[in-house]
Amino acid sequence: MKPAAFSYHRPASVDEALDLLARHGADAKPIAGGQSLVPMMNLRLASPAHLVDLNDLSELGRIRLQGDRLEVGALARHRAVAESPLVREHCPLLAQGARTIGHYAIRERGTLGGSLAHADPAAQHALVAVTLGAQLTLARRGARRVVDAGDFLLSAMTTALAPDEMVLSASYPRAAAGEVSAFRMFNQRHGDFAIVAVAATLALEGGRVASLRLGVGGAAPVPQRLDAVASGFLGLAPGAAWIAAVARAARDAVAPEDHPRVPAAYRKELTETLVARALARCVEKSEAAA
Ligand SMILES: Cc1cc2nc3c(=O)[nH]c(=O)nc-3n(C[C@H](O)[C@H](O)[C@H](O)COP(=O)(O)OP(=O)(O)OC[C@H]3O[C@@H](n4cnc5c(N)ncnc54)[C@H](O)[C@@H]3O)c2cc1C
Incomplete structure (x- = not known):
C-alpha cells in the first residue's frame, strides 16, 4: 500500500521547521529517519497532510559534552550514537543500546529523536533514557522546555509532545568514574x-x-x-x-x-x-x- 497524499516541506532551519509545525498543527508531522513513520503511512496508520523533513537541520545531529552531561541532538542516527567516541566514553550504556537497534540499514537512517517520539515500549533509546534519567529539550515556535524522559514517555506510542512541538536533543548524565x-x-x-x-x-x-x-x-x-x-x-x-x-x-x-x-x-x-x-x-x- 502507498501513503495518502501529503505536502512535503524541507525547512532549512529549526525556526522554519517550528513555523511549519505551528502553522499546520496536528495536520503536520516531522519526519527524520522515516523508519517508523513511512511504514505507518504506507499502512495508513498515519496520514499527515504535511510532512516536515528535518534532514537538512544538521545542527540537530550534534553530539557534545555540556558540563557534566552529554547532549545528543535529535537527528543523531543510531549508528552515529553507537560509534561516537564521546558517547562510548561518557555514556557507554547509550552506545551499547544503540548498537543493538534493528538492522544495519535502520541504524543508518533511524534517529534518536524519532525513536523517542515514536515511543515503542521496547525501544532501546527509551529504555536507556529512562534508566539514566535523560532530559529532553523540546521546542515549539517561541518556546522551549526541558522534560525528564520519565515524564516524556506517557504510554505505548504516546508522549508529552504537543502537535506543534519537536524534540531538539536529549542530555544524559556522564558516567561517574568507575561506573x-x-x-x-x-x-x-x-x-x-x-x-x-x-x-x-x-x-x-x-x-x-x-x-x-x-x-x-x-x-x-x-x-x-x-x-x-x-x-x-x-x-x-x-x-x-x-x-x-x-x-x-x-x-x-x-x-x-x-x-x-x-x-x-x-x-x-x-x-x-x-x-x-x-x-x-x-x-x-x-x-x-x-
Ligand atoms: C524492521 C525494523 C526493525 C526495527 N527494530 C527496532 C529495534 O529493534 N529497536 C528500536 O528501538 N527501533 C527499531 N526500529 C525503529 C527504528 O529505530 C526507527 O528508526 C525509530 O523508531 C524512529 O526513528 P526515525 O528517525 O526513523 O523516525 P521517523 O520514522 O522519521 O519518525 C517516527 C515518529 O517520530 C516523529 N519524529 C521524528 N523526529 C522527531 C523530532 N525530532 N521531534 C518530534 N517528533 C519527531 C515522527 O513525526 C513520527 O511520529 C525498527 C524499524 C524497522 C523498520
Whole structure:
C-alpha cells in the first residue's frame, strides 16, 4: 500500500521547521529517519497532510559534552550514537543500546529523536533514557522546555509532545568514574524489537555496591526504572547470590500484561534472566577495571 497524499516541506532551519509545525498543527508531522513513520503511512496508520523533513537541520545531529552531561541532538542516527567516541566514553550504556537497534540499514537512517517520539515500549533509546534519567529539550515556535524522559514517555506510542512541538536533543548524565554498564535483550529474530530488554549501571566502592541503576523495557507500556529494587541491594558484595537475588526481585517488580503469543510469565522470566546477565557482565567489567 502507498501513503495518502501529503505536502512535503524541507525547512532549512529549526525556526522554519517550528513555523511549519505551528502553522499546520496536528495536520503536520516531522519526519527524520522515516523508519517508523513511512511504514505507518504506507499502512495508513498515519496520514499527515504535511510532512516536515528535518534532514537538512544538521545542527540537530550534534553530539557534545555540556558540563557534566552529554547532549545528543535529535537527528543523531543510531549508528552515529553507537560509534561516537564521546558517547562510548561518557555514556557507554547509550552506545551499547544503540548498537543493538534493528538492522544495519535502520541504524543508518533511524534517529534518536524519532525513536523517542515514536515511543515503542521496547525501544532501546527509551529504555536507556529512562534508566539514566535523560532530559529532553523540546521546542515549539517561541518556546522551549526541558522534560525528564520519565515524564516524556506517557504510554505505548504516546508522549508529552504537543502537535506543534519537536524534540531538539536529549542530555544524559556522564558516567561517574568507575561506573560500568551493560545492556541485554531478547528478541525472536535478529533485528526485531526486544521482547524484554534490560539496562544496568553499577559502581563499586571497596568491593561493595555503591550505586546501581536498573531499567526494564518491554514489560510495561513504557520502560521502568526499578529504583526500589536497586536501593535494596546497595552496600553488599556483588557475588552470585547477590546477582540472583536482584534478578528475582526485578522479576517480582514487573507486572507485564498477558499477550496471546507472549504470556506475562514469560516476560517475567526473561526479566530475571536478562537482569542476571546484565549484572554478571557489570561485575565482570568492574573486576577487570579494578
Ligand atoms: C524492521 C525494523 C526493525 C526495527 N527494530 C527496532 C529495534 O529493534 N529497536 C528500536 O528501538 N527501533 C527499531 N526500529 C525503529 C527504528 O529505530 C526507527 O528508526 C525509530 O523508531 C524512529 O526513528 P526515525 O528517525 O526513523 O523516525 P521517523 O520514522 O522519521 O519518525 C517516527 C515518529 O517520530 C516523529 N519524529 C521524528 N523526529 C522527531 C523530532 N525530532 N521531534 C518530534 N517528533 C519527531 C515522527 O513525526 C513520527 O511520529 C525498527 C524499524 C524497522 C523498520
